[in-house]
Amino acid sequence: SQTIHQWPATLVQPVGSPLSLECTVEGTSNPNLYWYRQAAGRGLQLLFYSVGIGQISSEVPQNLSASRPQDRQFILSSKKLLLSDSGFYLCATAGSGYEQYFGPGTRLTVT
Amino acid sequence: AQRVTQPEKLLSVFKGAPVELKCNYSYSGSPELFWYVQYSRQRLQLLLRHISRESIKGFTADLNKGETSFHLKKPFAQEEDSAMYYCALKGTGRRALTFGSGTRLQVQP
Numbered sequence: 742s743q744t745i746h747q748w749p750a751t752l753v754q755p756v757g758s759p760l761s762l763e764c765t766v767e768g769t770s771n772p773n774l775y776w777y778r779q780a781a782g783r784g785l786q787l788l789f790y791s792v793g794i795g796q797i798s799s800e801v802p803q804n805l806s807a808s809r810p811q812d813r814q815f816i817l818s819s820k821k822l823l824l825s826d827s828g829f830y831l832c833a834t835a836g837s838g839y840e841q842y843f844g845p846g847t848r849l850t851v852t
Numbered sequence: 853a854q855r856v857t858q859p860e861k862l863l864s865v866f867k868g869a870p871v872e873l874k875c876n877y878s879y880s881g882s883p884e885l886f887w888y889v890q891y892s893r894q895r896l897q898l899l900l901r902h903i904s905r906e907s908i909k910g911f912t913a914d915l916n917k918g919e920t921s922f923h924l925k926k927p928f929a930q931e932e933d934s935a936m937y938y939c940a941l942k943g944t945g946r947r948a949l950t951f952g953s954g955t956r957l958q959v960q961p
Binding site for chain 1: 856950953
């Protein structure tokens with residue numbers, strides 16, 4: 742079965758600082774990978790998805806970017822954080838039946 | 853465009869009472885729908901999917917294409933059902949899901 746790791750679990754960063762969140766997956770190869778942001782009262786917003794190494798699709802224009810340097814590694818980055826980037830970030834993979842499996846998430850607070 | 857609407861942010865019931873968490877969707881094709889649950893301090897996890905027509909932890913959900921709904925039901929709520937529930941719709945192509953805004957279920961003793 743697939744296991745998704747995310748770190749850090751929590752992060753507090755000042756406005757204007759860079760960001761790097763990491764997601765790694767075990768138990769599968771060549772997975773579809775996704776970054777979501779979960780905001781209170783707004784559900785989960787798809788940010789990026791990737792179908793393979795170096796292949797990134799952006800769903801929402803924003804201050805963030807994503808990269809996939811290895812098959813089972815997915816990174817979410819920003820050069821300069823905004824207050825509005827605060828939220829709970831989830832990494833996910835897709836199962837064979839289109840269901841998605843989620844990591845434990847990273848709580849980001851931008852101050 | 854596809855959209856999932858969960859009209860209730862909070863649903864509070866007493867233990868043993870019936871529960872219905874509402875979900876309506878907007879999608880031009882044949883939908884695939886899911887319910888996800890997030891218990892306190894746990895990761896978001898799949899509860900059930902309409903295609904399986906299964907009952908998980910006493911919960912069921914029936915797809916009603918006429919009403920474009922996929923409401924989650926349980927006849928007798930338990931305190932351990934307290935959690936955040938999300939309805940989700942499978943998108944086209946990329947296999948990403950469109951999520952509703954979620955409903956927090958509180959089951960009081």
